[in-house]
Amino acid sequence: MKISKLISISILLLTANSFAQFGLQKDLVKIETYQSFDKVYPATEFKLAVQAEVAESWHINSDKPYDEYLIPTSLMISENPNFKLTKVAYPKPQDFKFSFSESPLSVWEGKVYFGALIKVDSSAVPGNYVLVVELEYQACNDMSCQAPTAVTDTINIEIADKTSPVNSINEDIFKNVDISFTETSNTEKVESDSISSALESQGLLIGLLLVFLGGLALNLTPCVYPLIPITVGYFGGQSEGSTTKLFFMGILFILGLAVTYSAIGVITSLTGAIFGALLQNPIVILIIVGIMLALSLSMFGVYEFKLPDSLVNKAGGAKAGLFGAFFMGLTMGIVAAPCIGPFVLGLVTYVATKQDPFFGFLLFFVLAVGLGTPYLFLAIFSGKIKNLPRAGEWMDAVKHIFGFILIGMALYFLLPLLPKEISGYVLPVFMIGTAIFLLFFEKLANTVKGFKIFKIVFSILILAMGVYTLIPSDTNSVEWKPFTEDALTEISGRGVIMDFYADWCIPCKELDALTFSDPDVIALSKEFETYKADLTKSLSPEVESLRERFKIVGVPTILILNSKGEEVERITGFVNAKEFYKTISVVK
Numbered sequence: 001m002k003i004s005k006l007i008s009i010s011i012l013l014l015t016a017n018s019f020a021q022f023g024l025q026k027d028l029v030k031i032e033t034y035q036s037f038d039k040v041y042p043a044t045e046f047k048l049a050v051q052a053e054v055a056e057s058w059h060i061n062s063d064k065p066y067d068e069y070l071i072p073t074s075l076m077i078s079e080n081p082n083f084k085l086t087k088v089a090y091p092k093p094q095d096f097k098f099s100f101s102e103s104p105l106s107v108w109e110g111k112v113y114f115g116a117l118i119k120v121d122s123s124a125v126p127g128n129y130v131l132v133v134e135l136e137y138q139a140c141n142d143m144s145c146q147a148p149t150a151v152t153d154t155i156n157i158e159i160a161d162k163t164s165p166v167n168s169i170n171e172d173i174f175k176n177v178d179i180s181f182t183e184t185s186n187t188e189k190v191e192s193d194s195i196s197s198a199l200e201s202q203g204l205l206i207g208l209l210l211v212f213l214g215g216l217a218l219n220l221t222p223c224v225y226p227l228i229p230i231t232v233g234y235f236g237g238q239s240e241g242s243t244t245k246l247f248f249m250g251i252l253f254i255l256g257l258a259v260t261y262s263a264i265g266v267i268t269s270l271t272g273a274i275f276g277a278l279l280q281n282p283i284v285i286l287i288i289v290g291i292m293l294a295l296s297l298s299m300f301g302v303y304e305f306k307l308p309d310s311l312v313n314k315a316g317g318a319k320a321g322l323f324g325a326f327f328m329g330l331t332m333g334i335v336a337a338p339c340i341g342p343f344v345l346g347l348v349t350y351v352a353t354k355q356d357p358f359f360g361f362l363l364f365f366v367l368a369v370g371l372g373t374p375y376l377f378l379a380i381f382s383g384k385i386k387n388l389p390r391a392g393e394w395m396d397a398v399k400h401i402f403g404f405i406l407i408g409m410a411l412y413f414l415l416p417l418l419p420k421e422i423s424g425y426v427l428p429v430f431m432i433g434t435a436i437f438l439l440f441f442e443k444l445a446n447t448v449k450g451f452k453i454f455k456i457v458f459s460i461l462i463l464a465m466g467v468y469t470l471i472p473s474d475t476n477s478v479e480w481k482p483f484t485e486d487a488l489t490e491i492s493g494r495g496v497i498m499d500f501y502a503d504w505c506i507p508c509k510e511l512d513a514l515t516f517s518d519p520d521v522i523a524l525s526k527e528f529e530t531y532k533a534d535l536t537k538s539l540s541p542e543v544e545s546l547r548e549r550f551k552i553v554g555v556p557t558i559l560i561l562n563s564k565g566e567e568v569e570r571i572t573g574f575v576n577a578k579e580f581y582k583t584i585s586v587v588k
Contacts, residue, residue, distance in 0.1 A: 028055045028139045028146070031153045034170040039158040041166070043122035045086070048155070049170065049177045050075060050114040050133060059109040060137040062093035066106050071138035071148040075114045078132035078152075082124040082159065089115035089177060098142050107140075115177040120159060129157050208366050215370020249325040250379035254372035256329020261371065262364035285413055292410030295328065299403030301396070325379075329372070397444035397451065401458070404434045416503040416536065431466030435459040478516045478525045483533040483546075488565060495528045495587045496561035500552050503536040507574040508556045518577035524584060562587055 029052055036047040054060055061070045077085045091112045095104040114135070136150045160166070411430055415423045438459040445451045481487075483498060499516075501508035515521060535543050535555055546552065550559060553572075560569035560583065569583055 028058050029053070029060060029135065029137055029151050031133070031135050031151055033133045033153045033155045034173045035155060035157065036168060036170065036174060038167050038169050039160040039164060040120050041161075042120050042124040042126075042159060045117055045119045047174065047177075048116040048118060048133065049173045050116065050135065050153070051111065051173065051176075052108075052114065052135060053111050054109050054139070058139050058141050059096065059107040060139050062106040062108060063088075063090040064093075064106060066103065070105070070145075071136075073108070073135065073137040075116060076134050076136070077116070077118070078134060080129070080131060082121050082129055083131055083157070084119045084121070085116055086119050087117040089117075091177075098140070113173070113176040115174075124159050126159050126161050129159060131155050131157050208363070211363050211366045212370040215367040216373065218367075218371045219374055246380045247376070250376035252326040253329040253379060254369060254376055256326040257372040257375075258329075258365045258368035260330045261368035262361050282417055285417055288413050289410045291328070292406050292413065296403040296406035296410070299399045299406060301399070397442060397455070400442065400444070401438070401455075404438075408434070425470065428466040428469040431462050431469070435463035435466065439463075476517060476519070476522055477512065478522055478530050480530050480532040483531040487529075487531055488561075493563045495563055495584070496559070496565070497525060497528045497530045497584065498533060498550070498559040498561070499531070500533045500535055500546075500550070500555055500557040500559070502534070502555045505555045510574045511556055511558075515575060515577045515580050518581070520581050521577050521584075524581060528584070528587075560584055560587055 031053075032051045034049045034051070036049075040046045052060075060073050063072050063074065065072055073090075075088050075090070077083060091108060091114065093106040093108055096107055096109075097104045116133075118131075132152055132154050134150050134152045136148065138148045139146045408427065408430060411426055415426065418426060436459075438455055442455070445455075478497075480499065488496065499508075499511070501511075516525075533546055535546065535552065537543055550557075556571075556573065558571040558575075558580075559567055560571070562568050568587055571580070571583065575583070
């Protein structure tokens, strides 16, 4: 160590002792503490925001000062059996050059905000409790430093039973806190501060507009891909429909989608089940498969969806297909449900904290309307195929193609129920069989040259995809190990990547195919312990235990832990290989 630095240390220590003797270090820092909820439940977590005001012309060291002789600032709470401090978020420090130091120091001055994540003990008894918050610091000015000291503040915390509603408070204060960790709400879900604060601050109408736009954005997620061929298949196969009728069918499809989606969202947010977990229920899967097959049979002319004649007369002669459109929308709400992402995750949590079923239904209804709006135009466009010039026999052939698409979707949803030994062959074999049928046995409209060319090209593409899928793949991937209860006790100082997935989760398959197969991701993953946790059977006790332990709201969810076993990143939804590599590359 340089002689000048040794001299600086000696001067600082002597000055600090002098100040301590004369009691000149009082009231240089004042703190005031705020909580994120008006009350809390046992076995949950909440945030504290600590506002610290440093006296003018003074500063305090950051939590990571550059020089080892400087005392870091530390936020803590007094020992309390009901509360445990799990994480602290310190504000971003500033670098200042002072006369007693050769290089800039990392400090705070003026008014700064600290964040803390507090866990409530599961055995805590409802009642009012006093929590003591303590900030240890060392104050300095441009000439000298005082001896390390501490300042305390007390805050009253109400622990309530789960029959009492909980409300977010002090949003304006928490906007100033640089909180880089997540907090579980009082229904044990991850909170998105940006979503809740936006909805709280913008008012109901603006908030609903934001939710609608969020629904539109969901169309960019992989989960909605199945809706496209299903919508084209159904509306494209409708017969004798005017633009007006197609418009109303599209509206009914959106309403059906919205009703189911909002109901699932509210139930999920109030019960804590995994968003979209209905798709792991065999009964629900079989119902969806049955509906897809029923719709496909209508494409082959076996029957036609229509309202009962008595209702048709009361409705003023409403044409066939309206009932089918609404019914299909109800089903497609379940298909769209697994589209969990940061926005939906925040919305689920926000509804949970409000614990208002009507308000939750309204938000998710608007979200689903945003999700379904593009399909209104898709319905009109798809349905107008039959009005192309020279409509005739080829129109029935188009309906047959749509029917095969619907059967393919039915098989896709059936895959989780099939034995793993054959599930990988079902769709490829079906695609090959469909292509062969269209090429050699489907004779309709072969006299229409343009349609015949389209059918041949379409069939060859389907045939090629089916054959390619059956070819054994040598694609490399991250070397995953099944997650077990004691997995994290064996990490041996390495970082951890945990992938929570489900067989019915489309973005999970996208991650496997596009992200976890990337050579750079594979190479870097070798520096981590990598685990896959199967949440397909989300109603089982084992999966429920995993979900509660790691606060999993939806799949896919990827947890990144550092070498100390601390969560440093949580990814929900699909992320491409480049973004994922960038995320894990900074984990120590």
